[in-house]
Amino acid sequence: MQLTSKTITPCLWFDTQAEEAAKFYCSVFKNSRITDVSYVPEAGQEVHGKPAGSVLIVIFELDGRPFTALNGGPQFKFDEAVSFQVACDSQAEIDYYWDTLTKDGGQESDCGWLKDKFGLSWQVFPAVVLKMLMDSDRAKSARVMNAFMEMKKFDLATIGRVYAGEAA
Numbered sequence: 001m002q003l004t005s006k007t008i009t010p011c012l013w014f015d016t017q018a019e020e021a022a023k024f025y026c027s028v029f030k031n032s033r034i035t036d037v038s039y040v041p042e043a044g045q046e047v048h049g050k051p052a053g054s055v056l057i058v059i060f061e062l063d064g065r066p067f068t069a070l071n072g073g074p075q076f077k078f079d080e081a082v083s084f085q086v087a088c089d090s091q092a093e094i095d096y097y098w099d100t101l102t103k104d105g106g107q108e109s110d111c112g113w114l115k116d117k118f119g120l121s122w123q124v125f126p127a128v129v130l131k132m133l134m135d136s137d138r139a140k141s142a143r144v145m146n147a148f149m150e151m152k153k154f155d156l157a158t159i160g161r162v163y164a165g166e167a168a
Contacts, residue, residue, distance in 0.1 A: 011068040012120065013076045018069035021118050022058040025067075028100050034060045040071075048073070083113065083121035087130075091156045097124045098153045108152045126156045132163050140165070 014021055019037065026032040036059040040050040050056065050071065058069040088094045101124070102108055105117040112125040125148075132144045143162040148154060158168050 007066055009066045009068055011070055012078075013070050013072045014118065015074045016054070016071050017118060018058045018071045019055045021120075022060040022067075022069045024117075025062055026060055028097070029062045031064050032060065032062045034058060078115075078119040078121065080113070080121045083123050085123045085125070087125060087127035089127055091126075094124055094126060094154055094156060097122070110152055111148055112151070112154045125154050126159065128156075129154070129159065132159070135163075 012018070012021065022034055026034060036057075037055060038057040040048070040052055040054050040056045042052045045052065050073075054071070056071055060067050060069065086097050088097065098108075098114065101116045101122050102114050103117070107115045109115065109121075112123050114122050114124065116122060129144065129148065133141050135141045140163055143165070144159055147159055147162040147168055151158075162168050
C-alpha cells in the first residue's frame with residue numbers, strides 16, 4: 001500500500017462496505033482501479049472488534065485520483081457537508097452518472113445533488129453551468145440559477161434555452 005507523503009487523499013469511512021463501495025465507484029468512473037487491500041490483523045480485537053482477516057482498508061483510484069476506503073465501524077455516517085463534484089460535458093454524461101449513482105437505493109436531491117447507496121453525496125452538473133453563472137450579464141446568470149433551482153437532475157437543454165433568453 002503506497003500513498004505519497006504530499007498527496008491529499010480523501011478517506012471514506014464505512015462500517016463494513018469499504019471494498020463493495022470501492023468496487024462500485026471503480027465501475028462507475030473510467031480510468032479507475034483498486035490498487036491495494038489490507039486486512040484486519042489478529043491484534044487489537046479488544047479495541048476495534050473487527051474479525052481478523054476482514055477488509056480494513058481499500059486503496060483505489062477514481063479517474064486516476066487516489067482514494068482510501070476504511071471499514072471503521074458504524075460510528076460515523078456521510079452527510080452533505082462533503083460531496084464530490086462530477087462536471088459533465090453532455091446530457092448523456094449527466095444521465096449516466098445520475099442514474100448509476102442513484103441506483104440500488106441512492107437518493108435524488110435538488111440542484112444536481114444526490115446520495116449514492118452508501119450515503120455519499122455527489123453533485124452531478126453540466127460543466128458549462130459554471131461559465132453561465134459567472135456571465136457578466138446578470139440576467140442570464142439569474143435565469144440559469146432560477147431554472148436549475150427547480151431541478152433535481154440537471155436538464156442541459158432547458159438550461160441552454162433559459163440562458164439564451166428562451167422559454168424553458
